[in-house]
Amino acid sequence: MSLMTINLKVWRQKNAETPGKFEDYKLDGVSEHMSFLEMLDVLNENLIKEGKDPVEFDYDCREGICGSCNMVINGRAHGPKHKTAACQLHMRTYNDGDTIVIEPPRAAAFPIIKDLVVDRSAFDRIIEAGGYISVKTGAAPEANLIPVPQDTSNEAFDYATCIGCGGCVAACPNSSAALFTGAKIAHLNSLPQGQPERDKRTVAMVDQMAKEGFGDCSNYAECEAVCPVGISISSIAAMRRDYIKAIF
Amino acid sequence: MKLDPKIPSGPLAEKWTKHRNDIHLLSPNNKRKHKVIVVGTGLAGASAAASLSELGYSVEVFSILDSPRRAHSIAAQGGINAAKNYQNDGDSVWRLFYDTIKGGDYRSREANVYRLAEVSNYIIDQAVAQGVPFGREYGGLLDNRSFGGAQVSRTFYSRGQTGQQLLLGAYQAMMKEVHSGRVKMYNRHEMLDLVLVDGKARGIITRDLVKGTVHRFEADAVILCTGGYGNVFYLSTNAKNSNATAAWRCHKRGAAFANPCFVQIHPTCIPVSGDYQSKLTLMSESLRNDGRVWVPRNKDEKRHPNDIPEEDRYYYLEEKYPSFGNLVPRDVASRSAKMVCDEGLGVGDTGLAVYLDFRDAIKRDSKEVIEAKYGNLFDMYQNITDDNPYEMPMRIFPAVHYTMGGLWVDYNLMSNIPGLFVAGEANFSDHGANRLGASALMQGLSDGYFIVPYTVGNYIADVDLPKVSTEHEAFAEAEDSSKKIMDKLLAVKGNKTVIEFHRELGKIMWDKVGISRSKEGLESAIKEIRALRDEFWENVNVPGDANYYNKYLEFAYRVADYFELAELMAIDALDRGESCGCHLRDEYQTEEGEALRNDKEYAFVSAYEFLGVNGKLETKLHKEQLEFEFVELKQRSYK
Incomplete structure (x- = not known):
């Protein structure tokens, strides 16, 4: 097993009010089998032992499903591997002596909390505006009373698989949240259960997205390119189609 | 300490219906005057918060993560069981109940497990109505797959992301209620302690993980949905932030901890x-x-x-x-x-x-x-x-994946502290000594959607709950003691990091309190845990300060609690002189190496009362005898 030396340039920022800057670190003994976040754990252990402030970054499941991690690695949200969240990236992707630049996702709607940690509560507010089907506990009909064609269900799943990490926002030159919002709208609007609230949901979520300060979509498709679960921009088309239908 | 499971009388299949008919109700205009705190936003927490709010209660919900949608239920892969019998393969509520009780090696309560099986079908209905995209057949109807411990196909799934889809369903239901104004959400807040007034759970102390500030919240009831304690082992399939602090603090305030050694x-x-x-x-x-x-x-x-x-x-x-x-x-x-x-x-x-x-x-x-x-x-x-x-x-x-043990609860999912309810993995209730696959999602949602909303209402209707203020001295005392722990951790300024200590603790647990356990190993584990705990408080290095975002301080607070819980797990494993389910004692095996249960002496729930930590953990064992009226206890055989 080969061990590598990795040079890191990490964005350090105390809080939203204080300007931040890149700090350089050199890390020896990096194993190719380490995950990217485990490499940062090792950096932090070293920093703590040196009496320095460890780098704060968000993570939880480390299995690519919770959507906590969303750092931008060498200019790309979640790093170089296609359809792979930062926590599923492994150091075997890199070579001995490489320099890696790590920064938070940058968007006006995601204020920085500390270092690589940002506030993504705008996403919760977009869901709150209408990202659900209004069914009270206990009011549901028997599950097989609503047949859903297999293709429809599969398509709904492909949109519902969004992990809410915000990588799409980080990648977009406009800092748009169209992929995130579109994915939820396309998921719910494609199902028979989602029809009664279709128009109301679409308008409320799109309007909330704008209110949060996310930019508009200009079809760059950078979002789809970095999405760790491969959400298609066809969801944005579905969102626009339904929005136009709803307002006229 | 008195542990009354409060199991309703009558035939097994009628207990829950009868109980629901008997419990007291609150009128809609009275419900809105009552506040309920929900801690944790996984399947149990999100579904409980949504359902209670729909009923009209005022709900405050707390998550340690930046969004409730990230709770670790999201990582469950395989599926969720229900007794729909869509495959026509002979499944029934009775069979799901029987498989679960047998799978748990006869160390769970019949009445609770039967109710779980009974409620399972409603969960599928609810999730489908919310738009959860389950796997379907060509005809558009729901598909099933098989899981371990069952000879029928009763598992519903969304590819390998069933937990994610069910959690998003519950999260969205909760966000709908946030929109209604009845649910107030506190993200990046960690519960540090439980507050008791006149012997009842009346509030919690939290830390705002961004600002570092400590806060007081009062309520008429507290529902703990904070998951399991698998991270005691350091390496586990649990998410990195999953922890036992909320549950352990409740234990230290008087809640009994049941079957701590049952770890899957x-x-x-x-x-x-x-x-x-x-x-x-x-x-x-x-x-x-x-x-x-x-x-x-x-x-x-x-x-x-x-x-x-x-x-x-x-x-x-x-x-x-x-x-x-x-x-x-x-x-x-x-x-x-x-x-x-x-x-x-x-x-x-x-x-x-x-x-x-x-x-x-x-x-x-x-x-x-x-x-x-x-x-x-x-x-x-x-x-x-x-x-x-x-x-x-x-x-x-x-x-290490799941902990069947947890805070002791009665049939109403209420702990022995009045007003403290415990749902999902955080309680000990349904899986006995081993949980079957696809049953965790079922239990979390069953507790949250269909059980707690009824039983919390019954409690509030039943007891006298005078208004309390967060100025009450009990709040001040709890806040103060939480702050003191943080100050103490920061003041040590030792040479070993929190992670180094945690990893060492995990190794002791994996080697001696893991897949197989022996008297000798457990006795040595207890000694090693105590010694390492002492060293932790003398030599831990926690960086930074308490008054801003500081992940390593959060970890230190949690690891300090693991050190006490770990000892309790080893004590319980040592006390249980039999093998059952996931608890394998080397001394108690059949000739073929199968777990050898001892129903005569150990057909009970071990419920521990916290007495103090002074070099060693002082604890008192209480036993809730398990009565099996409806199933016959057999040596499990999968041959």
């Missing part, structure tokens, strides 16, 4: 690769539907697995358990994996792994069929290990 070790995880490892990744049990588990027959086998001919492969589960084969329950599969590795037959660099092979399934069904079923799991495996599981067998090994 999941058989199909990706093996450990190095010292830097931060967590273990599960491969869904559903893989055992098509994958065959084996090791080489010869200890000194050097060939690539694909070159090992059939006669030199030991399909040990199929040989030992012909009727269940690769689908034996998790405890049996994990123990068998350990046994073959102990015999020196393990594979990989460390010898601590077995093969899970899809060669025959791919030959039988085609690569496309296998990819459609498990594609995302295969991708995940390849990503982590750099091996292609379509072309060579996966290497897997057991890892």
Whole structure:
């Protein structure tokens, strides 16, 4: 097993009010089998032992499903591997002596909390505006009373698989949240259960997205390119189609 | 301490209906005057918060993460059980109940488990109505798959992301209620302590993890939905922030902790690769539907697995358990994996792994069929290990996954502290000594959607709850004691990091309180835990300050609690002089190496009362005798 030396340039920022800057670190003994976040754990252990402030970054499941991690690695949200969240990236992707630049996702709607940690509560507010089907506990009909064609269900799943990490926002030159919002709208609007609230949901979520300060979509498709679960921009088309239908 | 399970009288199938008819109700205009705190936003927490709000209660909900949608329920892969009998294979509420009680090796309450099975069907209805995209057949109706410990197909699934889809359903239901104004959400807030006034749970102390500030919240009832304590072992399939602090603080305030030694070790995880490892990744049990588990027959086998001919492969589960084969329950599969590795037959660099092979399934069904079923799991495996599981067998090994133990609750899911309810993995209620696959999602949602909303209402209607203010001295005392712990941790300024201590604790637990346990090992574990705990308080290095975002301070606070809980787990494992489910004591095995239960002496729930920590953990064992009126206790056999 080969061990590598990795040079890191990490964005350090105390809080939203204080300007931040890149700090350089050199890390020896990096194993190719380490995950990217485990490499940062090792950096932090070293920093703590040196009496320095460890780098704060968000993570939880480390299995690519919770959507906590969303750092931008060498200019790309979640790093170089296609359809792979930062926590599923492994150091075997890199070579001995490489320099890696790590920064938070940058968007006006995601204020920085500390270092690589940002506030993504705008996403919760977009869901709150209408990202659900209004069914009270206990009011549901028997599950097989609503047949859903297999293709429809599969398509709904492909949109519902969004992990809410915000990588799409980080990648977009406009800092748009169209992929995130579109994915939820396309998921719910494609199902028979989602029809009664279709128009109301679409308008409320799109309007909330704008209110949060996310930019508009200009079809760059950078979002789809970095999405760790491969959400298609066809969801944005579905969102626009339904929005136009709803307002006229 | 008095532990009354409050199981309703009458026939098993009528208990829950009768109880619901008997419990007291609150009128809608009275409900809005009552506040309920929900801690945790996984399946149990999010579904409870949504349902209580729909009923009209004022709800405050707390999550340690930046969004409720990230709670660790999201990582559950395989599926959720329900007794719909859509496959016409003879399933029923009784069979789901029976499989669950048997799977738990007869260490759970009949009445609770029956209710779980009864409610299971409503969960599927609810989730489908919310738009959860379950797997479907060509005709548009719901599909099922098989899981361990059952001979029927009753597991509903959304590819390998069932937990994610169910959690998003519950999260969205809760966000709908946030929109209504009845649910108030506090993200990045961690519960540090429980506040008791006049012996009742009346509030919590939290820390705002961003600002570092400590806050007081009062309520008429507190529902703890904070998950399990698998992270005591450091390496587990739990998320990095999953922790036991909220539950342990409730225990220290008087809530009994039940069956702490019942820890599920999941058989199909990706093996450990190095010292830097931060967590273990599960491969869904559903893989055992098509994958065959084996090791080489010869200890000194050097060939690539694909070159090992059939006669030199030991399909040990199929040989030992012909009727269940690769689908034996998790405890049996994990123990068998350990046994073959102990015999020196393990594979990989460390010898601590077995093969899970899809060669025959791919030959039988085609690569496309296998990819459609498990594609995302295969991708995940390849990503982590750099091996292609379509072309060579996966290497897997057991890892800590789920804790059946938890805070003691009665039939109403209320702890022995009035007003403190516990739901989901955080309670001990339904899985006995071993949980069957696809039953965690079922229990979390059953508790949250369909049980707690009724029983909390009954409690509020029943008891006198005078208004309390957060200025009450009990709040001041709890806030003060939480702050003191943080100050103490920061003041040590020692030489070892929190992670180093946690890793050492985890190693003691894995080696001596893990898959198999012995009297000797447990006694030594208790000594080692105490010594390491003392060292922790003298030599831990917690960086930074308490008054801003500081993840390592959060960890330190949690690890301090693990050190006490770990000792309780070892004490309980030592006290339970039998083998049952996941608890295997070397001294109590059949001649064939199966768990040897002792129903005469140990058919009880161990519930511990906290007395103090003074060099050692002072604790008192209370026993809730388990009565089996409806099932006959048998030696489990999956042969």
